[in-house]
Amino acid sequence: MGQYAQMEKTIPSNIGGIMGYRRNLDKYEYPDPEEIDFSKPLADLAIVGYIQNNHIIRQSSMKFYLENRSIQDMNTMKNSFGIIDSHEHVLLNTFAQSEEISQIWDKCSFDSACLLSTQGIGYITQNIKCLLLKIKYPHVYAFGGLEHYQFNRSCGKPDYLKQIKRMDALGFDGVKMIEGKPIVRQKLNKRLDDGMFDAFYSYAQDHSITITFHVADPPTFWNKELIPDWALKEGWYYGTGEYIPYRQFYEEIEGILKKHPNLKMILAHFFFLSEDINEAKRFLNTYPNICFDLTPGTEMYFNFTRDTDRWRQFFSDYQDRLIFGTDITDEDTNNLSTSNLARNFLEMDETFVAFGVNVSGLGLDKPIIQKIYRDNFLRMAGDRPKRVCIKEAIAECQWVKEYIDNLELLDLSYFDSLLYQDKDKAYYELREIEQGFIKASKSALE
Numbered sequence: 481m482g483q484y485a486q487m488e489k490t491i492p493s494n495i496g497g498i499m500g501y502r503r504n505l506d507k508y509e510y511p512d513p514e515e516i517d518f519s520k521p522l523a524d525l526a527i528v529g530y531i532q533n534n535h536i537i538r539q540s541s542m543k544f545y546l547e548n549r550s551i552q553d554m555n556t557m558k559n560s561f562g563i564i565d566s567h568e569h570v571l572l573n574t575f576a577q578s579e580e581i582s583q584i585w586d587k588c589s590f591d592s593a594c595l596l597s598t599q600g601i602g603y604i605t606q607n608i609k610c611l612l613l614k615i616k617y618p619h620v621y622a623f624g625g626l627e628h629y630q631f632n633r634s635c636g637k638p639d640y641l642k643q644i645k646r647m648d649a650l651g652f653d654g655v656k657m658i659e660g661k662p663i664v665r666q667k668l669n670k671r672l673d674d675g676m677f678d679a680f681y682s683y684a685q686d687h688s689i690t691i692t693f694h695v696a697d698p699p700t701f702w703n704k705e706l707i708p709d710w711a712l713k714e715g716w717y718y719g720t721g722e723y724i725p726y727r728q729f730y731e732e733i734e735g736i737l738k739k740h741p742n743l744k745m746i747l748a749h750f751f752f753l754s755e756d757i758n759e760a761k762r763f764l765n766t767y768p769n770i771c772f773d774l775t776p777g778t779e780m781y782f783n784f785t786r787d788t789d790r791w792r793q794f795f796s797d798y799q800d801r802l803i804f805g806t807d808i809t810d811e812d813t814n815n816l817s818t819s820n821l822a823r824n825f826l827e828m829d830e831t832f833v834a835f836g837v838n839v840s841g842l843g844l845d846k847p848i849i850q851k852i853y854r855d856n857f858l859r860m861a862g863d864r865p866k867r868v869c870i871k872e873a874i875a876e877c878q879w880v881k882e883y884i885d886n887l888e889l890l891d892l893s894y895f896d897s898l899l900y901q902d903k904d905k906a907y908y909e910l911r912e913i914e915q916g917f918i919k920a921s922k923s924a925l926e
């Protein structure tokens with residue numbers, strides 16, 4: 481019933497019927513407005529539009545845009561921003577869901593997305609999976625991940641330079657590093673600015689390859705009193721002494737940027753600086769080639785709400801340095817709510833409820849939103865996605881096969897070995913991906 485009340489508040493009184501709504505997140509329904517049963521829960525962002533005099537008054541993220549278009553245009557209307565979601569993952573083990581991720585883009589009205597490989601945690605089929613999706617959806621970007629066992633590529637120590645060259649040849653648009661997440665950083669047991677990465681960072685800098693970097697986590701995760709329950713359950717309490725302190729992550733990133741000042745980096749989740757506006761400003765002022773993405777961490781939006789005026793000014797001052805992202809995955813059911821939170825915050829100029837908490841929207845001007853939704857990402861990742869080299873991708877599958885064959889020989893305590901306790905599952909996933917490449921290469925020849 482709460483939703484009904486909210487709608488009454490937001491629907492201008494001179495407007496006609498409800499055009500459609502989503503109850504299950506999987507499809508629009510277009511009922512007679514009189515027949516809608518508001519006592520049953522609606523999906524959030526339930527109302528998609530209203531009709532008045534044969535014109536659509538469209539609601540986008542709870543904000544109304546009056547568009548002089550006829551009803552017939554409704555299906556071709558997406559959003560007028562051309563949103564690119566810079567931060568998504570494909571995590572499900574079987575590949576049958578690749579259809580699913582494109583449905584999510586439709587649901588959220590995204591024009592394009594960037595798939596970020598989590599290969600850096602030892603999930604060895606991630607890079608090829610992202611590449612296959614890039615072939616299937618050529619308008620989509622993908623950033624590849626590193627591999628730390630260096631299986632069969634050189635003797636002993638990892639050759640990250642070779643790996644980034646390989647990613648470049650395969651057709652990745654950038655690199656994703658999850659290695660700065662505290663748990664991963666702890667297993668890696670190397671500083672992020674360690675000399676062993678130097679040639680890799682230099683290559684990225686010289687070839688203008690952007691790295692999206694997950695660095696640290698919210699500072700409350702180091703504090704037993706302040707850490708939220710859900711994070712504690714995930715095992716993300718870092719105050720035990722095993723993990724490096726919060727501040728050290730920032731030192732290590734500055735270490736990289738001092739050595740490679742022109743390196744293009746997108747620091748994910750606002751670099752976890754939403755509690756410290758001055759530090760966020762200092763960082764952006766000091767390093768002109770970095771951007772922050774606005775991917776939740778919901779805490780970020782709750783922090784922004786504590787001082788909306790100051791943050792609105794920040795978003796205006798740094799409008800060229802902020803990039804929209806959601807962390808949407810194919811195994812998550814909260815996708816639309818997350819996207820709504822991130823969008824409402826930028827677009828709405830009033831308070832809304834997200835995940836049970838009041839958040840104040842900034843109601844930014846459209847040209848600023850346009851930069852955050854699209855232009856800034858394109859500047860970092862390239863005007864259009866690179867093409868995948870299918871021949872190299874098939875060769876990469878062979879390497880992944882040998883890797884899985886020899887899993888027992890690797891020291892899997894190093895990273896998240898649990899991902900491949902079930903080798904059959906890994907082979908199955910690999911086969912599905914490989915068949916996809918073979919099919920693509922055949923149709924390319926036709």
Ligand SMILES: [Zn+2]
Pocket residue numbers: 567569596807
């Ligand atoms: Zn992510």
